[in-house]
Amino acid sequence: MKLLDQTVDDSVFAQHESEVRSYCRSWPTVFTRASGSWLTDQSGRQYLDFFAGAGSLNYGHNHPVMKSALLDYISEDGITHGLDMATVAKGRFIETFAEKILVPRGLDYKIQFPGPTGTNAVEAALKLARKVTGRESIISFTNAFHGMTLGSLSVTGNSMKRAGAGIPLVHATPMPFDNYFGGVVEDFAWFERVLDDSGSGLNRPAAVIVETVQGEGGVNVARAEWLRALSELCQRRDILLIVDDVQMGCGRTGEFFSFEAAGITPDIVTLSKSISGYGLPLALTLFKSDLDVWTPGEHNGTFRGNNPAFVTATRTLEHFWSDDSLTRDVHAKGQAIHDAFTGLCETYDGISTRGRGMVQGLVFDEPTAAGKVCASAFGAGLLAETSGPSDEVVKLLPPLTISHDDLDRGLAILADSVKEVIG
Structure with missing residues (x-):
């Protein structure tokens, strides 16, 4: 019997798997197949996916274009594990990434493959910033999540x-993210003051690391003018700017990089999650050429050369990023989600909305309501997660490629769940 035709006793997970498991507690079923925007469990029930692997499946499950390329590569005995050896699969990815992404945007970035996950990319970025500047401290922001x-x-x-x-956890100093004080305190006023004050006790930082949209932090959106001001401040003070685009990159906010709309060029950028296009582990740390001060092997990892992921990533770039059609589609679908959420906010008290592109949040004044809404949605066949410091936000991350009909269907389920919980 084929593996996917077999069934599993769901008690095996509680019996043998660590208590650290989390998503399976919110969605208590055993999944077996997935295609496009849908997952199927072993009982045959289907679920619409507004989670997309926490942003790792921007192009949906098992996209046929990437699947075909992957199956061909495996059937021809293509290299799977290659460390940082030169392979055709890696070379084609680098060529395509430069052609489709870097060159059209005028970005002179070197590409580092630090390991297979987003936190690997962030660790490499922090180490590089410290090596380049000779400083230890990193500035981060309230409600940030980096790994x-x-x-x-x-x-x-x-x-x-x-x-x-x-x-x-040392050598890092948090600063208030955009609108943390609700506009009462001038942006960066305190940051600039302590940088200039020899009595402030702030070590001169090597870098600032920021998300343009804080996904795990509650879908907190940084304004373009705030990001520009941050970039200018870093330039004036000789501080490196790191943009963590692990979840918000690869088209999630519309453009390939989430910082494009602000018109800034970070010194270092981290990518992972959807860069492989297929859910396969892959991460990149990008940095300006003059920052490439690594010595051979100074930062490495056994799985930094995931060649099957290079194959699917290359086909993803060729298929989706040869023009701006996906970007335009993301903006249109993002507006549709925003409009639906705005309608809910006008109908019910105690909720608000925020987001960019196809990362949108529904914020509840009563934090426990968000989890109840997601639980109700799961019962109706929709996967959505919560985020924010008190899990007070229903965060939507549908596949960018979701059909308009499926998007509308999922939004209708969510509306019914909101009505059930607080209506």
Whole structure:
């Protein structure tokens, strides 16, 4: 019997898997197949996916274009594991990434493959910034999330995740994210003051790391003018600017990079999640050429050369990023989600909305309502997650390629769930 025709006793997970598991608690079923915007569990029930692998499946599940390229590569005995050896698969990806992404945007970035996950990319970015500048401190922002390894946790805001480190997380200083004080305090006023004050106790930072939209932090959107001001401040002070585009890159906000709309050019950029286009592990750390001060092997990882991911990533770039049609589609669908959420906010008290492109959040004054809405939606066949410091936000990350009919269907389920919980 084929693997996907077999069934699994769901008690095996509670019996043998660590208590650390999380998503399976919110969606208590055993999934077996997935295609496009839909997952199917072993009972045959289908679920519409507004989660998309936490942003790792921007192009949906098992997209036929990438699947065909991957199957061909595997059937021809293409290299799977290659460390940082030169392979045809990696070479074609680099060529295509430069042609489709870097050159059209005038970006002179070197490409580093630091390891297969987003936190690997962030760790490499932090290490490089410290090596280039000779400084230790990193400026991060309130409600930021950058990963679960120690360096990434040091620039992450969530207290529960930070506590899991078990040791002090040092050499990082949090600053208020855009609109943290509701417009009462002038942006960057305190930051600039302490940089100039020899009595402030602030170590001169190597870099600032920022998300243009804080997904895990609650879909907090930085204004373009705030990002431009931050970039200008870093330039004036000889501080490197790192943009963490792990979740918001690869078209999630419309353009390929989420910082494009602000018209800035970060010194370092981190990418992962949807860069492979197929859900296969892959991460990039991009940086300006003059920052490439690494010595051979100074930062490495056993799985930094995931060749099947290079294959699907290349086909993704060729298929989706040869013109601006996907960008225009993302903006249109993002507006549709925003309009639907605005309608809910006008209908019910105690909720608001915020977002960019196809990352949109529905914010509840009563934090527990968000989880109840997601639970109700799951019961009706829709996957959506919560985010924010109190899990007070229903965060939508549908596949960018979702059909308009499926998008409308999912939004209708969500509207019914909101009505059930607070209507």
